[in-house]
Amino acid sequence: MNTNGLVGVYGLGRFGLFWSGMLAKRFPVIAASRTRKESLPATVTYGSFDDLFEADTIFLCVAISVLPNVLDRMAPHLSKRHTVIDTCSVKLYPVEQMLKRLPESCSLVATHPMFGPDSARERADLLPIITWPVRCSDETYSAWVDHFRSMRLRIIQKSPDDHDREAAYTQGVTHYVGRLLAQLELRPSEMATLGYQRLLQVMEQTCNDPVQLFQDLQRYNPYTREMRRRLAEARRTTEAMLPDENGSA
Amino acid sequence: MNTNGLVGVYGLGRFGLFWSGMLAKRFPVIAASRTRKESLPATVTYGSFDDLFEADTIFLCVAISVLPNVLDRMAPHLSKRHTVIDTCSVKLYPVEQMLKRLPESCSLVATHPMFGPDSARERADLLPIITWPVRCSDETYSAWVDHFRSMRLRIIQKSPDDHDREAAYTQGVTHYVGRLLAQLELRPSEMATLGYQRLLQVMEQTCNDPVQLFQDLQRYNPYTREMRRRLAEARRTTEAMLPDENGSA
Numbered sequence: 001m002n003t004n005g006l007v008g009v010y011g012l013g014r015f016g017l018f019w020s021g022m023l024a025k026r027f028p029v030i031a032a033s034r035t036r037k038e039s040l041p042a043t044v045t046y047g048s049f050d051d052l053f054e055a056d057t058i059f060l061c062v063a064i065s066v067l068p069n070v071l072d073r074m075a076p077h078l079s080k081r082h083t084v085i086d087t088c089s090v091k092l093y094p095v096e097q098m099l100k101r102l103p104e105s106c107s108l109v110a111t112h113p114m115f116g117p118d119s120a121r122e123r124a125d126l127l128p129i130i131t132w133p134v135r136c137s138d139e140t141y142s143a144w145v146d147h148f149r150s151m152r153l154r155i156i157q158k159s160p161d162d163h164d165r166e167a168a169y170t171q172g173v174t175h176y177v178g179r180l181l182a183q184l185e186l187r188p189s190e191m192a193t194l195g196y197q198r199l200l201q202v203m204e205q206t207c208n209d210p211v212q213l214f215q216d217l218q219r220y221n222p223y224t225r226e227m228r229r230r231l232a233e234a235r236r237t238t239e240a241m242l243p244d245e246n247g248s249a
Numbered sequence: 250m251n252t253n254g255l256v257g258v259y260g261l262g263r264f265g266l267f268w269s270g271m272l273a274k275r276f277p278v279i280a281a282s283r284t285r286k287e288s289l290p291a292t293v294t295y296g297s298f299d300d301l302f303e304a305d306t307i308f309l310c311v312a313i314s315v316l317p318n319v320l321d322r323m324a325p326h327l328s329k330r331h332t333v334i335d336t337c338s339v340k341l342y343p344v345e346q347m348l349k350r351l352p353e354s355c356s357l358v359a360t361h362p363m364f365g366p367d368s369a370r371e372r373a374d375l376l377p378i379i380t381w382p383v384r385c386s387d388e389t390y391s392a393w394v395d396h397f398r399s400m401r402l403r404i405i406q407k408s409p410d411d412h413d414r415e416a417a418y419t420q421g422v423t424h425y426v427g428r429l430l431a432q433l434e435l436r437p438s439e440m441a442t443l444g445y446q447r448l449l450q451v452m453e454q455t456c457n458d459p460v461q462l463f464q465d466l467q468r469y470n471p472y473t474r475e476m477r478r479r480l481a482e483a484r485r486t487t488e489a490m491l492p493d494e495n496g497s498a
Contacts, residue, residue, distance in 0.1 A: 119443040128440055156439055166438055173433065174444040176487065177426065183483030184422065184476075189415055190405055191377055194368040195423040195454050198447040205444050211490065218491050227433075228488070234432030235484065238425065239477070241460065242467050 006030060008055030009044075010070065012037045013210065016061030018117040019087065020044045022151060023059070030055055053077040057144075060086045060094075064216035067094055071101035083107040083140055089171060089213065090221040091160035095134050107136035109144055110160060113153070114171075118205050126154035130163050168223035175214050176231065178206025255279060257304030258293075259319065261286045262459065265310030267366040268336065269293045271400060272308070279304055302326040306393075309335045309343075313465035316343055320350035332356040332389055338420060338462065339470040340409035344383050356385035358393055359409060362402070363420075367454050375403035379412050417472035424463050425473075425480065427455025 005027050009020040012033035020031045021041035030047045031040065040046055052058055053074075062070050067088065078084065084106055088094040091110055098108050112130040120127055129148055133141040145155055158166075181203040188200060206214070218224045254276050258269040261282035269280045270290035279296045280289065289295055301307055311319050316337065327333065333355055337343040340359055347357050361379040369376055378397055382390040394404055407415075430452040437449060455463070467473045 114440055114442050123443050130440060158440070163440075166440060169433065169435060170438045170441055170445045173430070173435065174442060174448055177430075177448060178444065179487045179490065180480070180483045181422070181426075183486050184418065184479055186418060186422065189419045191363055191379060191407070191412075191415060192419055193363050193423060194372050195427065195451045196419045198451050199423055199426060202444045202447050215491055230433055231429070232484070234429045235481070237432050238428050241428065242464055 006055040008032070008052040008058035009061055010049075010052055010058060010074075011061035011063075012040070013061065013063070014208075015087070015113075015116055017041070018120070019059065019061055019113065026147065026151060049073070050077070053082070056081055057083045057085060060084065060088070063210075063212050064088045064090060064094065064220045065212065068097050068101060071097055075102055078103050078106040080105045083109060083136060083144075085109040085111055085144065087111055087113055088220075089217055090167065091130070091132065091163040092222060093220040095132070095160045098134065107140050108134035109136055109141060110134050111148075112163060112167075116209065118208055126152055128156055129153040130156050130158050132157065132159060132163075164221045165223050167217075168221050168227040172217055172221060172224040172227050173231070174202060175206045175209070175217055176228065178203050179214055182207045255304040257281070257301040257307040258310055259298075259301055259307060259323075260310035260312075261289070262310065262312070263457075264336070264362075264365055266290070267369070268308065268310055268362065275396065275400060298322070299326070302331070305330055306332045306334060309333065309337070312459075312461045313337050313339060313343065313469045314461065317346050317350065320346055324351055327352050327355040329354045332358060332385060332393075334358045334360055334393065336360055336362055337469075338466055339416065340379070340381065340412040341471060342469040344381070344409045347383065356389050357383035358385055358390060359383050360397075361412060361416075365458065367457055375401055377405055378402045379405050379407050381406065381408060381412075413470045414472050416466075417470050417476040421466055421470060421473040421476050422480070423451060424455045424458070424466055425477065427452045428463055431456045
């Protein structure tokens with residue numbers, strides 16, 4: 001069965017809604033989620049879980065932590081004509097889970113769109129997306145790389161291991177610092193320096209994402225633990241740069 | 250003796266050089282420093298320490314920690330016609346030191362220009378400067394507020410205590426986070442999110458300032474210690490948001 005380029009999206013959280021809207025500019029999109037959404041992008045059709053498999057390609061936009069359960073529910077519906085593409089913010093773990101839980105017959109592509117609704121609005125350059133052909137024909141992979149290019153995304157091909165290693169010190173650090181600053185209840189200030197304004201932006205943007213994303217980034221990327229250990233060490237080193245507090249000049 | 254608006258600047262570090270250049274667009278400027286500088290803004294005259302006192306107004310652009318020593322050396326040269334204006338990044342401590350060490354006859358104004366050469370280049374809006382009339386006539390204070398306005402600065406009048414309280418959570422946090430990130434040796438990345446790019450900018454900008462400034466901001470602002478205590482607590486709270494590390498889904 002050929003479905004004329006129908007694309008499925010499972011998971012309609014903040015990112016899933018945004019991504020289905022982006023896809024719908026180029027493809028007929030059918031979306032499904034655990035709980036029905038009140039409002040969808042106008043061009044996206046809402047369907048049942050079973051309806052999803054009418055699409056040849058199904059994007060997964062669910063929280064990393066629920067992925068195994070979702071994959072197990074999908075597995076019986078998948079066949080040779082299907083391509084499953086995850087969009088998780090870590091890569092080793094979802095790739096391992098897809099390989100383990102989905103039938104060998106279907107194709108697998110891993111992606112990490114490095115943006116969300118906030119940064120997509122603000123960012124002037126092409127939005128970056130990490131891609132990796134996990135298990136698929138060159139044709140299938142190239143076709144999606146071309147689709148992403150035509151969606152004005154910048155393709156960065158990177159292995160899941162390279163991705164996670166680098167993401168621990170880019171995305172992992174950013175979300176960690178954002179959450180840290182939120183605890184301090186930082187507020188806009190008329191005496192804000194440019195640097196302070198940037199910290200506020202980081203805080204607001206990362207805290208706009210669900211706390212689940214923060215937790216999953218730290219938990220399912222095997223390199224973030226080491227990043228956090230180094231950050232704790234950095235705090236001690238930074239404290240040690242300060243002369244005796246009680247001295248006076 | 251009236252010196253036709255001659256303005257003195259003592260201290261030609263990164264900020265002093267920049268500030269003397271800004272002043273020189275409107276005033277004849279004489280600058281002095283502990284060690285002679287190779288290159289000065291073209292319109293700034295280099296002079297000896299003693300030459301400085303030909304100017305009616307003398308800006309102090311020295312590290313906070315050396316201020317007491319500089320003030321003691323200045324004191325014998327100052328008289329009724331002089332106005333001393335500090336530009337330190339904390340305010341309670343320098344104001345206390347100026348009041349204590351300079352003759353009662355001279356006028357005192359406290360300022361904190363909330364920018365440096367980097368942010369002045371990048372920032373599109375008016376650059377903010379905090380001002381406070383420590384001990385001076387309304388005329389002297391108003392004249393300098395007007396001068397700052399004509400230099401396209403945005404005046405924020407704030408008491409030294411209010412300044413330090415707020416600066417601990419704006420500038421203090423920014424420099425602390427910048428130094429913390431520098432320990433992690435963060436680098437530009439092709440997969441940088443917008444948030445990560447902003448953290449890199451904060452890191453680069455704060456670490457472009459001398460480490461002495463970082464230390465002085467933390468040491469001489471009485472409110473930064475509490476900010477750092479809260480940051481340490483924020484790290485513990487953030488860690489506690491993370492589920493058991495060794496669990497798997």
